[in-house]
Amino acid sequence: MNLPMRDPVIPGTSMAYHPFLPHRAPDFAMSAVLGHQPPFFPALALPPNGAAALSLPGALAKPIMDQLVGAAETGIPFSSLGHQAAAHLRPLKTLEPEEEVEDDPKVHLEAKELWEQFHKRGTEMVITKSGRRMFPPFKVRCTGLDKKAKYILLMDIVAADDCRYKFHNSRWMVAGKADPEMPKRMYIHPDSPATGEQWMSKVVTFHKLKLTNNISDKHGFTILNSMHKYQPRFHIVRANDILKLPYSTFRTYVFPETEFIAVTAYQNDKITQLKIDNNPFAKGFRDTGNGRREKRKQLTLQSMRVYDERQKKENPTSDESSNEQTAFKCFAQSSCPAVPAVGTSSLKDLCPSEGDSDADSKEDPLLEGNESGKISTTTAATPAPASSAATAGDDPRDKGGSPSKSHFFPGDSAGSRSRERTEKAPPDSRHSPATISSSTRGGSLSGEELKSPLRDGPKVDENRLLGKEPFTPLTVQTDSTAHLSQGHLQNLGFPPALAGQQFFNPLGNGHPLLLHPGQFAMGGAFSGMAAGMGPLLATVSGASAGVSGLDNTVMATAAAQGLSGASAAALPFHLQQHVLASQGLAMSPFGSLFPYPYTYMAAAAAASSAASSSVHRHPFLSAVRPRLRYSPYPLPVPLSDGSSLLTTALPGLAAGSGEGKAGGLSASPGSVPLDSASDLTSRSSTLSSGSVSLSPKLGADKEAATSELQNIQRLVSGLDPKQDRSRSGSP
């Protein structure tokens, strides 16, 4: 019997999955069937305007539908919808993309160079119980957004495959099947919502996002499994209020080079070195510093002297220099087996550093062993450079060919870094524009690039930061363990009429959706209710003024409305999103299509002609059929940049999707051409967001829905520790 398999992330995909959509369909299918995994599935709901009907996993149908009735007057007797009925859901009316496709978001990964180096050396990302930031920090630059419209930017991290890894013989190797997946959490950028103009004016950084392996984490950190591979995803949602998040369109972007393996302790010295060299907080460990590293070196030198002396005794003829080299070589090889030893007396060479990265990467064991070689290939030829370069131009400090490292931490002493860079940086990376970010006042990561613009902006959303940066990021917890039934796959088709249909009712086994309270980032009495809305919002920054100050009454009401965790019902969650232009189509290892939502597949199929079908790194997939991939990087030609996958696939939507073209954003990185065909191939084709934006037309129904959402919002505020406490006392 086939075991549930994780849906691997589609490399080069700009929109692989809807964060709230099952992106591990097989898992759902199996778990649902076997019932061994609480089908924690993000709440779903019909858009208020009923623009598109969606199917829900059978398990969710009942509980969710009940909630939907009041939220969206779609006319569908949700309560009567069983899993089978859900399967019959159809778009209530023709999609009208032109109403919302006013933008054509393009996203470019910042600090791409560093990410690539990071990827070349391995893909380790440290996670700790108390939470650890991502390094390199996930930063992106957005273009093509509607300047006036407000957007919410989110990020989440999903399992990249279904394997557990181990670092053996200096390389990452599959060590078995993955452990049960951790509860998913969606990190909402603290500056959300903000206008497109604001987002585009700065680099959007997610450095506040923290990773942890603490499954019971209450801070809202992203929970990951150690020794498992993950893929960060970036989402753009056009919504002027977090409350509307559920009703909005999600555009998802995946950057292959950001894939990583979570570890509790560094395994690969190369990664350690890379981070030490680039992270200001680790400055104390740099070779040039006076920190432990220095001491360590001294110790090393001492030991080497001893070794040297021994050599002399054993080999009286050898001269000092040669001995020294020998000693170093030994050291290098022993400490960093994966790195070719360099016969130099420089201490720097004792440890692998960027200097040997190039040659290294080519035969980097890791790349061979981690099935991610595909990514490494993009290092020197990614399209990003150009865009990044443009980006870099924004920050004067980045000019002058300063090492990319400094891009990340402007505050860091450029001098030392520059020097290091000169010595270590690989040629191919030096010109890289990765000259990023650090557009803030001398500040580095914490600069929160987006902040200033927001503050200075006309009127920053009041719901957001109140002058101070939020402590705990707003997060939406989702879980994709529950998904579509494979059985339905056989029925999948791509009738244009269903273009807007996002979901299929999968399985419909009638089991209620179970939301594990522990999956929420809040505790106490709130947990129960949290269970109901967990998928929507797990935690909210205390600074998110808009959601603070809730009262228990409302919560109680909400609970009474069926949001209680007891019922394990998922909160209505509109997934009006659409054909994320880059939704990938994949073949399951079982020989059938991955049960992605229609549109996803349709989109993928549509794009197949334009997108190069590169072999997905996933062994199963690659073995079966090439997987379509869409990269955030725009396609050079044939395919109109603004054209959407859907357009191709769904003629009916073509008009609307095509217009979104990056409009006036001349400087838009989105226009950055791919560096090379090879890159194109490696990453698969690119298609920028061609998603059919179907923002909800919140009409009269809006109030009802909003009202409910406000309740949610209030619940959300309960994430604040203080409120948690107070709340725990209430019934």
Added chain:
DNA sequence: TCTCACACCTTTGAAGTGG
């Protein structure tokens, strides 16, 4: 493989100082 205490570092903002 994980956890923890630790030293080292950056960042941040309050307090102090001088014009």
Added chain:
DNA sequence: CCACTTCAAAGGTGTGAGA
């Protein structure tokens, strides 16, 4: 009152010992 400097606290890092 403002601008600048100083200082301490908070927080981020990798290390290394121990479990």
